[in-house]
Amino acid sequence: LWRWIVSSSVFLSITSVHANGWNMPRGVTDVSGEIYGLHMTIFWICVVIGAVVFGAMFYSLFRYRHSKGAKSANFHEHTTVEIFWTTIPLLILVGMAVPATATLTKMYDASEADLDVMIIGQQWRWRYEYLGEEVAFTSNMSTPRAQISGEEGFGEHYLREVDEPLVLPINRKVRFLMTSDDVIHSWWVPELAVKQDTIPGFINENWVNINEPGIYRGQCAELCGIDHAFMPIVVHAMEEAEFDAWMVERKEAMKQEALGVDREWEMQELMARGETVFESICAACHQSEGQGAPPAFPALAGNARLIEDREWHIQTVINGVSGTAMPAFRNTLNPVELASVVTYTRNAWGNDTGDSVQPAD
Ligand code: CUA
Structure with missing residues (x-):
C-alpha cells in the first residue's frame, strides 16, 4: 500500500x-x-x-517503530x-x-555563425544591430510604464508588444554579441534557452539555431532600475526566405528613414541660417516680411519670378543687378550663407504657386 x-x-x-x-x-x-x-x-x-x-x-522508521530498548549497532568502519x-x-x-x-x-561555441546580431541593453529598452547588414533599431523606444500599469494589471505586462520585434531566421546559426550602454541587464527568452547578462564595457556571446517559426517572448532578467519590469523582449522567428525578404525591405526602410531625417535637418539648418543672413542684410531694403518698398525695393513675398526662376534668383543675389540698388553679394557672403539666404527667401513666406521649393541639390 x-x-x-x-x-x-x-x-x-x-x-x-x-x-x-x-x-x-x-x-x-x-x-x-x-x-x-x-x-x-x-x-x-x-x-x-x-x-x-x-x-x-521511512521503511526503517516504520518497520522498527516498536523496537523499544533495542540497542543500536556500534561499529567503527566497514x-x-x-x-x-x-x-x-x-x-x-x-x-x-x-x-x-x-x-x-x-x-x-558561437563560432561560424550565419548572422551576427548585437544586442544592447539600455535603461529601459533593447537595441538590435544586424552586423554587416546596416540594419539597426531600438525594439521598444517607448517605455510605457505609466500606460501599462494603468491599462493592464501588473503581471500581464510581460505579454506586452514591443515597437519592433527582433526578427530572426530559423535553421540558421545566429550569434548574439551582447553588451549594455548603462547598467547590467539580462536578455532572457526561455523558449530560446538564452539568459545572458549584458554588461557595460564587455561583450558576451551566445547563439541560437531556431527550429520552429513563431513568436517567442522574454523579459529583462537583471534588476536594472525603476523600469526593469518594463523591458519586454519579443523575437519573431521566420522561414529563411521570409527573413531574407524582410531584411531587404528593412534595409530599404532604414535608407529612406536616414534620408528623410537628413533632408529635414538640412532644410531646418538652411532656413535658420538664411533667416539670420536675411535679417542682417536683406531686410534693410526688402523688409522682414519680404514685402519690400516698391518701386525701389521689390517685394520678395509672392514674387512670381523669384519662385519660378531659381537660377535668376541665385544670380541676382551673387552678382547683384546693375543700374539698381541691388548689390552683388559674392564677396560679402560665403557660399553657405548664399545658399541659406536663397533657400530662406524661396521658402519663408509660403509660396503663391503652391510649389514647394527644395534647396538646390
Ligand atoms: Cu534591464 Cu532589468
Missing part, C-alpha cells in the same frame, strides 16, 4: 508539473532541446536517489560499504557530467 501511495503521488505530481507548465520549456532551438533532455535526465536520477534514500529511511557509497555517487556524478559538459561546450 505504502509503495503504491508513494509511487503514484510522485507520478501525479510530476505529470501535473508538466501539465501546468511549471517545468522548464523544451524550447525551439538545438541547444534548448539538449538542455531540456539533460534537465529531465538529472531530474529522474534525483527522483530515483530520493526514492531510495527516503524509502530506506570498508566494503564505504567503497560502495563512494563509488556509486562518483559514477552517478561522472554519468551526469559527461553529457552536461558536451552540452556546455556546444552552448559556448
Whole structure:
C-alpha cells in the first residue's frame, strides 16, 4: 500500500508539473532541446536517489517503530560499504557530467555563425544591430510604464508588444554579441534557452539555431532600475526566405528613414541660417516680411519670378543687378550663407504657386 501511495503521488505530481507548465520549456532551438533532455535526465536520477534514500529511511522508521530498548549497532568502519557509497555517487556524478559538459561546450561555441546580431541593453529598452547588414533599431523606444500599469494589471505586462520585434531566421546559426550602454541587464527568452547578462564595457556571446517559426517572448532578467519590469523582449522567428525578404525591405526602410531625417535637418539648418543672413542684410531694403518698398525695393513675398526662376534668383543675389540698388553679394557672403539666404527667401513666406521649393541639390 505504502509503495503504491508513494509511487503514484510522485507520478501525479510530476505529470501535473508538466501539465501546468511549471517545468522548464523544451524550447525551439538545438541547444534548448539538449538542455531540456539533460534537465529531465538529472531530474529522474534525483527522483530515483530520493526514492531510495527516503524509502530506506521511512521503511526503517516504520518497520522498527516498536523496537523499544533495542540497542543500536556500534561499529567503527566497514570498508566494503564505504567503497560502495563512494563509488556509486562518483559514477552517478561522472554519468551526469559527461553529457552536461558536451552540452556546455556546444552552448559556448558561437563560432561560424550565419548572422551576427548585437544586442544592447539600455535603461529601459533593447537595441538590435544586424552586423554587416546596416540594419539597426531600438525594439521598444517607448517605455510605457505609466500606460501599462494603468491599462493592464501588473503581471500581464510581460505579454506586452514591443515597437519592433527582433526578427530572426530559423535553421540558421545566429550569434548574439551582447553588451549594455548603462547598467547590467539580462536578455532572457526561455523558449530560446538564452539568459545572458549584458554588461557595460564587455561583450558576451551566445547563439541560437531556431527550429520552429513563431513568436517567442522574454523579459529583462537583471534588476536594472525603476523600469526593469518594463523591458519586454519579443523575437519573431521566420522561414529563411521570409527573413531574407524582410531584411531587404528593412534595409530599404532604414535608407529612406536616414534620408528623410537628413533632408529635414538640412532644410531646418538652411532656413535658420538664411533667416539670420536675411535679417542682417536683406531686410534693410526688402523688409522682414519680404514685402519690400516698391518701386525701389521689390517685394520678395509672392514674387512670381523669384519662385519660378531659381537660377535668376541665385544670380541676382551673387552678382547683384546693375543700374539698381541691388548689390552683388559674392564677396560679402560665403557660399553657405548664399545658399541659406536663397533657400530662406524661396521658402519663408509660403509660396503663391503652391510649389514647394527644395534647396538646390
Ligand atoms: Cu534591464 Cu532589468
